[in-house]
Amino acid sequence: MRDLHGTLAWVIVFGNGLVGAWALAAHRVPALRGRLLWVLTGIAQVAVLAQAWVGASVAMGEGIDVDAFHLFYGATALLSAGVAWGYRRQLGDRVHLLYGGVGLWIMGLGIRAMILG
Template sequence: MSTDFWVTLHTALGWVLVLSNGVAGLWALGAIRWAALRHRSLMWLVGAAWVLVFVQLTAGVILMRIAAVQAPAFHVFYGACCAVAVFFVYAYRQQLAHRRYELFGLGALFIMGLGIRAMFLGG
């Protein structure tokens, strides 16, 4: 596969990561106030948005290694921070079960922010 394919895939996945985490975060925070938003599909969206972090990270590593693209150091840093943030939020899900929507909402918005920051530094 060509370098253009990996660049396009990585860019598209970056936008999907940012948008999906933004929607999931706002939905989860809205579920705090409105019980009608507390639906199982919210948790599926959060899970899919967070799995996408690792898909995006994998695509970035493939782009760097196979296509020999050199990424800015802080772009890689913020990408790795997204994965670490997913691990931290997931690790605290049992201890903060009584604040599940706050944890997942703020966690998803934080990951969205890290993704935006990575996109700006990616060039």
């Protein structure tokens, strides 16, 4: 499980970074918009939930005392994905900016959590 936690960390960093940059580009270039962007964005953000579940399982199963900032960055990533989901319908033509920013934000949180991990 610990290896899965490490692998998911990289999936989150690269996945959210990729879809975040793609969404920002799609804001300026409508040809980049499409269903695939949203499917991959959903996968990248659901990976954050899977990462939290695996991390909690590892910590509880092995009795690991996890650094408070590691937990903070993970919880912030989860909340960020939830906030983006909640605001998606209110932004109209700026939804790509929202998901672009959130994707890059989650990527940064993932990197920071890995450094502290």
